Amino acid sequence: MPPPAAHGAAGAAGDKPLVLLAQPLFPNFAAALEGRYRFVLAGDADAATVAEARVLLVPGLVAVTADLIDRFPALELMVATSVGLDHVDLRACRHRRGLAVTNAGVAFSVDTADYAVGLVVAVLRRVAAAEAHLRRGAWATDGEFPLATKVSGKRVGILGLGSIGTLVARRLAAFGCRIAYNSRSPKPSCPYEFYPTARALAAASDVLVLSCALTEETRRVVDRGVMEALGAGGVLVNVGRGGLVDEPELVRCLQEGVIGGAGLDVYEDEPEVPPELLAMDNVVLSGHRAVLTAESMRGVAEVVAGNLEAFFAGRPLLSPVTL
Amino acid sequence: MESLGVLLLRPLDTYLEQELDRRCRLLRLWDAPHDRRGEFLRAHALSIRAVVTGGGSGAGGDAELIDALPRLEIIVCYAVGFDHVDLTRCRERGVRVTNTPDVLTDDVADLAVGLAIDAPRRIPHADRYVRAGLWKANNGYYGLTNQFSGKRVGIIGLGRIGLAIAKRVEGFGCPRTRQQAYPNYTYLPTVVQLAAVSDGLVVACSPKEQSRGIVSREVIEALGPRGVLVNVGRGAHVDQPELVAALAEGRLGGAGLDVFEAESDVPQVLMALDNVVLAPHMGSGTRETRKAMADLVLANLEAHALSKPLLTPVV
Numbered sequence: 001m002p003p004p005a006a007h008g009a010a011g012a013a014g015d016k017p018l019v020l021l022a023q024p025l026f027p028n029f030a031a032a033l034e035g036r037y038r039f040v041l042a043g044d045a046d047a048a049t050v051a052e053a054r055v056l057l058v059p060g061l062v063a064v065t066a067d068l069i070d071r072f073p074a075l076e077l078m079v080a081t082s083v084g085l086d087h088v089d090l091r092a093c094r095h096r097r098g099l100a101v102t103n104a105g106v107a108f109s110v111d112t113a114d115y116a117v118g119l120v121v122a123v124l125r126r127v128a129a130a131e132a133h134l135r136r137g138a139w140a141t142d143g144e145f146p147l148a149t150k151v152s153g154k155r156v157g158i159l160g161l162g163s164i165g166t167l168v169a170r171r172l173a174a175f176g177c178r179i180a181y182n183s184r185s186p187k188p189s190c191p192y193e194f195y196p197t198a199r200a201l202a203a204a205s206d207v208l209v210l211s212c213a214l215t216e217e218t219r220r221v222v223d224r225g226v227m228e229a230l231g232a233g234g235v236l237v238n239v240g241r242g243g244l245v246d247e248p249e250l251v252r253c254l255q256e257g258v259i260g261g262a263g264l265d266v267y268e269d270e271p272e273v274p275p276e277l278l279a280m281d282n283v284v285l286s287g288h289r290a291v292l293t294a295e296s297m298r299g300v301a302e303v304v305a306g307n308l309e310a311f312f313a314g315r316p317l318l319s320p321v322t323l
Numbered sequence: 324m325e326s327l328g329v330l331l332l333r334p335l336d337t338y339l340e341q342e343l344d345r346r347c348r349l350l351r352l353w354d355a356p357h358d359r360r361g362e363f364l365r366a367h368a369l370s371i372r373a374v375v376t377g378g379g380s381g382a383g384g385d386a387e388l389i390d391a392l393p394r395l396e397i398i399v400c401y402a403v404g405f406d407h408v409d410l411t412r413c414r415e416r417g418v419r420v421t422n423t424p425d426v427l428t429d430d431v432a433d434l435a436v437g438l439a440i441d442a443p444r445r446i447p448h449a450d451r452y453v454r455a456g457l458w459k460a461n462n463g464y465y466g467l468t469n470q471f472s473g474k475r476v477g478i479i480g481l482g483r484i485g486l487a488i489a490k491r492v493e494g495f496g497c498p499r500t501r502q503q504a505y506p507n508y509t510y511l512p513t514v515v516q517l518a519a520v521s522d523g524l525v526v527a528c529s530p531k532e533q534s535r536g537i538v539s540r541e542v543i544e545a546l547g548p549r550g551v552l553v554n555v556g557r558g559a560h561v562d563q564p565e566l567v568a569a570l571a572e573g574r575l576g577g578a579g580l581d582v583f584e585a586e587s588d589v590p591q592v593l594m595a596l597d598n599v600v601l602a603p604h605m606g607s608g609t610r611e612t613r614k615a616m617a618d619l620v621l622a623n624l625e626a627h628a629l630s631k632p633l634l635t636p637v638v
Contacts (some may be wrong), residue, residue: 039545094348114471114495118446121437123607128447130600135594140587151437151607152429173434174494278454286449287458287465293444297469 017312020045020072022058029081031061032301037308042068055079055311057304058088066092073100077311081300083108083164084241085321086214088115094323105319106163107299108291113167116209116239120172121261122284124207125149125234131279142273147234151175157205159198159221160212160240161187168209180204183212198222201228207237212292214241222246227253235261239290251276254283265290324628327371330392332383335375335401339617343375347624363392371395373624378402379586379604384420386412395505397627401620403427403607404529404557405637413638419447420638421623425483426615427607432487434527435555438579439476439492443469443523443551443599452469469549469576472496479514479537480528480556487527514538518545526554526561540565549576555606559586570599581606 001144002077019037039051042056055077058064058233066089069075085103087155093099123126126148133145156172158165158181169179174264179192182201186194195201198221202208212218221322222236222245230236236259238245247268251260261282267273270288279284290302306318329347331340343349350371355363364371371392376399384398386409394427397419398408406424413420441447447470452458458465478485513536518524524546527536537550538561545551552575554561558588563584568577569595577598583589586604593599607616619635626633 028463034445108473111470114440115446117443118437118440118444118471121328121433122441122450125437125605127434127437127600128439128601130603130605131447132451134601134603139589143587145603145605145608147608147610147613148605150430151433171491171494174491175436176429232408272457273458273543274455276380284446284450285453286446287453287463289449289465289468291463293470294467297467 017308018049018053018055019308020049020056021063022056022064022068025058025059025209028297028301029304031281032305033308037042037295037306042071045072055308057081057203057308059088064088067167069096071254077102077307077317079304079307080104081304083112084213086241086243090323100317101321101323102303102319103321104300105303107162107303107311108240108296108323109167111296112164112211112239112290113171115265115286116164116168116211116237117175119237119239119265119284120156120207120209120235121285123237123261123263123282124154125283126128128284132191132281153178154206155180155199155204157181157195158192158207159201159244161190161192161211162211162213164239165209165211166190168211175220177207199226202226202234203231204289205230206233207235210238210240210244212240212244214243220246222250224249224253225257227259230259232257233260237263238251239265242270247274250274253289254280256265324625327624327628328394329373329375329624330367330371331375333377336613336617338614339375339401340389341458342617342621343624344380346621347373357456361391364388368392369394374398374628375620375624376400376407378404378407380580381409381549381586384408389413389416389418397421397624397633398622400637401616403431404530406557406559407596410638419627419633419636421620422635422637423616423619424635426619427612428487430609430612431484431527431555431606432491434581434602435484435488435553435579436491437526438553438555438581438600438602439523439525439551440471442577442579442598444472445597447600448597452548465575473498473521477517478523478633479517479524479526479542479560480534480584482527482529483554485525485527488527504571507578509545512601512604514542515545518542518550521546522549523551523553526552527558528560530557530559535559536562538562538566540569543569543575546575549580551575551577553579555581558582563590570596 016038019039020042021039053072053132054074059081069092080103083104093101130145152175154177156177156179161181161183173179181192182195182198252276263284265286266288310317326345327347330350332352350367372394383409390411395418399424403422403424476492476497566592579600579601623634
């Protein structure tokens, strides 16, 4: 379904509020927002639109630079369709007084958490590798697949105990795993043990799950030191952002047996996947799809529509982000 | 138990074999070529007092074997299922039987729930997709799958494993539904009724004759085009030809299968599907659990040799 036509008509009043688009809308959003707004691609905006535009909708992970923000003096709201905002120049947003930013809120949390757990089991129990063995016909010829390791009872360290991390913790606790975490600050209301650094958490964990935002502070937080602390039997699962991990170092650590395995849904330069990983059977690879479910897509469309509606009605935003 | 003659039917586990060799008088059935096994058994019949079997269909312990061993006293299963053992003949002969319950409950439950997520979320398929270069070739595109959390999960068989599965799916906010009387769980008297109210069905019942074919065509239809079937019990619990047809034709949404009608013989049709996860009967396939199972096998053998109560007798 093609995106709504982008108008550039100067002074087009009409009933529909103007919303700039950083890139064309995906079909599910177009459907949810059908007929309610006048969409204009930021790149196509004429002088009148530039002066008037109060809202910028950012579909997907297209880069939002300081230049783009500066071009629109009347901008008051940026609506992202993702949870992560590492593609947005947040410093520029902070400098623009009166600019609010919303993200997907908790729309993706459940599916991301489920996916993280699915990856943990797939890596520890070698589900993907065993299936590849079976599909090659090797079960019939080579017999039993080599033994894996138990999920129950493993020490799981969660990096980032936000809405996703909390759900991951609850799920893996039900598997009999012991949960610990590192976050910007300890959360006194949660029953899990807090570690002050990623390295300390890794040293106390068999499985390290990354579910935090990518910021200046967290870029490459998982470095060689953290991986050495995680150890030869340790497994890394990343459903956050590829940028959280020193990716070339991750490849070396896997090759050298510094860590025991990994489940990766995100990479530094998607859709590029380090070719060395393709040869490894202790790694489960996935193409940034933890949130790609019908339920999550419906959920985020509702959040986006809800934020736009709230803004134009002068009501509080649904999912504002602290800049 | 150094004088206890033990027959091991097939290679199971290196640690177990080494311990049996060290502590008993171990005979390995596979030392004899297939067509000379009868001869082998006759030659050693008088010294064999114990048999160690694995699990799964065809694991041995049938009437023919029992009859060939007049001095047989005990069959020790390195497995929790014992459907491969002719219990009637054992009772007639006074042969004891043990299995390995409890030590593998967590592993089987972990895998069952892992399959319940990995199948609808297509995680192993995603791995193949990336490895085949398709993620890059399709410029980062991948289709939508279905959410797992909050779905209604029906559990067939609420024994140790079924209960462990229930505990795990509750962590995902899945409402409790199962097909056996148990407090706090919605009870549906027939499997068809259970399937009709479930988004996912997990087969975790023990291999009894009554549960053969319990997942029938009717059950599969009731589960429907968005339903997912997970089987960590026995291939025999499911009408396999019907299951394969339903999956291929889209009448069933997906499946996670650790067991098959004839193990290691997986229908080609299933291999061509993206909405199934296929596992080579590895419900208990972890280093930790196999060691615990081996230790339990050895402990049962030792108890028998010392005329002490068996730890985990079935008969």
